[in-house]
Amino acid sequence: MTLESAILEVAILDVKPGQSKAFEADFEQAQAIISSMDGYLSHQIRRCIEVRSRYILLVQWRSLEAHTQGFRASESYQQWKALLHHYYDPFPTVEHYEPALF
Numbered sequence: 001m002t003l004e005s006a007i008l009e010v011a012i013l014d015v016k017p018g019q020s021k022a023f024e025a026d027f028e029q030a031q032a033i034i035s036s037m038d039g040y041l042s043h044q045i046r047r048c049i050e051v052r053s054r055y056i057l058l059v060q061w062r063s064l065e066a067h068t069q070g071f072r073a074s075e076s077y078q079q080w081k082a083l084l085h086h087y088y089d090p091f092p093t094v095e096h097y098e099p100a101l102f
Contacts, residue, residue, distance in 0.1 A: 004099060005099055006041050006060040006061060006062060007060070007061045007062070007063060007064050007066075007067070007096050007097070007098060008058060008059070008060060008061075008096065008097040008098075009057070009058070009059040009060075009061060009067055009094060009095075009096055010056070010057070010058055010094070010095050010096075010097060011056070011057045011092045011093070011094045011095075012054065012055075012056055012092055012093070013045075013054065013055040013056070013057055013087075013088060013092050014051075014053065014054050014088060014089060014090060014092070015053045015054070015055065015087045015088065015089075016053070016087055016088070016089045017053055019053075019087055020047075020052065020053050022087070023055075023084070023087045026083045026084060026087070027045065027083075027084065029083060030079075030080050030083045030084050031043065031045075033076050033079055033080050033083075034059065034071065034076075034080060036076070037066070037070060037071045037074065037076060038066065038070055039061050039062040039063060039065075039066020039067070039070050039071075040059070040060075040061060040062075040066070040071075041060035041061060041062060042059070042060045043057065043058060043059040043060065044057075044058050045057050045058075046058075064096055067096070068096075
């Protein structure tokens, strides 16, 4: 499988004001969790220039199920959730993208 054929998870993360440094420190730990999951290929996180408390998380998965069933149904997801979910306001919408056919 190549990254070009992978499923791309996209999440816009709006972190509560004043909590960006703590979020970044906890994300440093959390990325070890997600990168150890079956079906995980790669990830990156970027900070928005215009809205400094906004981040975009991009995760490449082998399949949609690797994320929605494998990761989200795992005990590891509970650790991820405990580390990160309290930072978000509003809670992010997560979307999945497949390669375009052109």
